[in-house]
Amino acid sequence: MGGGVTYSYSIRKIKQLAAVLIRWVLVISFCIGVGGYVFGAEELIAIPKLFLSTFKGTLLQRGLLSHCWFLWSLSFIYILLPTLSRLSMSRKRLIFGVTVSLGLLVHIFSCVVGMPLEALVPQAFRIWIWLEYFLLGGLIYPLCKKGVRVWTSGMFLAVSTIVAVGWQLFAGSFLMPETACAAHAEYFYDSVTCVVWCSALFVFVEALRPSRKPWIHLASLTMGVYLFHKLVICFAGCFIPLDDVVWGSSVGFLAVLFSSFVLVGIIKKLIPNVFDSFCRL
Known part of the structure; x- marks a missing residue:
């Protein structure tokens, strides 16, 4: 929290956040649009409309990418960061x-x-x-x-x-x-x-000495886990009653967390370009 953070740094970070957000919206909109076309529910021409509605949903916390509101809030903090740091x-x-x-x-x-x-x-x-x-x-x-x-x-x-x-x-x-x-x-x-x-x-995390290599590796996956976990929830919901207060906050939480870390770890290991494009901020 020391001083010296410049507006150029904040602008660069906001651009990175925007790029990741747009990639997610593009992929999800394309998949929904093509899926709807294949099953006869939508036409391919609806993809641009899906992109706009999905992008709007990231800000207003709606739809499959509703959790991406966090990228917007992080951008707002980056706007304030140069002033706060001084x-x-x-x-x-x-x-x-x-x-x-x-x-x-x-x-x-x-x-x-x-x-x-x-x-x-x-x-x-x-x-x-x-x-x-x-x-x-x-x-x-x-x-x-x-x-x-x-x-x-x-x-x-x-x-x-x-x-x-x-x-x-x-x-x-x-x-x-x-x-x-x-x-x-x-x-x-x-x-x-x-x-x-x-x-x-x-x-508690600081007491565990997170500078050690295993913790550094896990830390590098956390943003990817956050961005992918909504998709994991959609899949896990078919097998675990996530809406139940007890099951959802215990077994469901642990299952989604573990599965998300495994998924993102595999992506980082096997297809690092995808990891960099969709998980690295």
């Missing part, structure tokens, strides 16, 4: 405190009115949340450098996980039941329990 640590802490407070207020009011107010804003535009987590990583990292035991950080992560999941199930089932919030983690990203959980996860 702020003093005290100002970063101040902005972090403001975003945490804003998120807490939104979450409290959501519980009071019985529906997630976050749902009124597409995920890509919930800038207060993504700015909060971006700053969180930079604020926690200096603490991790002092050294944290794996056992201590692991226990903290386990406890914070139980608390975060418990709060989501309780609030989603009883305080905000109208939209079945218990099944949607996105409505709890700005809750204190989720912020604490993310902090615990960050500290």
Whole structure:
């Protein structure tokens, strides 16, 4: 989080994000268009229309590439990065405190009115949340450098996980039941329990010494796992009841995570050009 980040760097990263996004939209639109033509549901001429609707869906969180909203939110952070990188640590802490407070207020009011107010804003535009987590990583990292035991950080992560999941199930089932919030983690990203959980996860990963080669290899696959996991979910849903709160958040989660890592690892090993085009940001 040091200073010196230039606008040319941010523009270059945004161009890379846009290129990956457009490739995904092109491939998915083509596959849907051709598939519809083969099965008599659509005409090939509909592919341009599919491209536009799919591209729009990445921003508004709709369709098969709804999870690609993350690339948009990341682009917004890159726009702010040159300015953020030049702020003093005290100002970063101040902005972090403001975003945490804003998120807490939104979450409290959501519980009071019985529906997630976050749902009124597409995920890509919930800038207060993504700015909060971006700053969180930079604020926690200096603490991790002092050294944290794996056992201590692991226990903290386990406890914070139980608390975060418990709060989501309780609030989603009883305080905000109208939209079945218990099944949607996105409505709890700005809750204190989720912020604490993310902090615990960050500290635990740092305690595992991620500079070692196996961790570096896994880290290189994580963005690919995120981009491919929606396709894996579509396939895994045929065998595992992912909509079930218990099965979906336990067996389903682990199955999708493991399968996604295996798939992306195979792609990186056997067809690196495809990996670079669709997974490397």
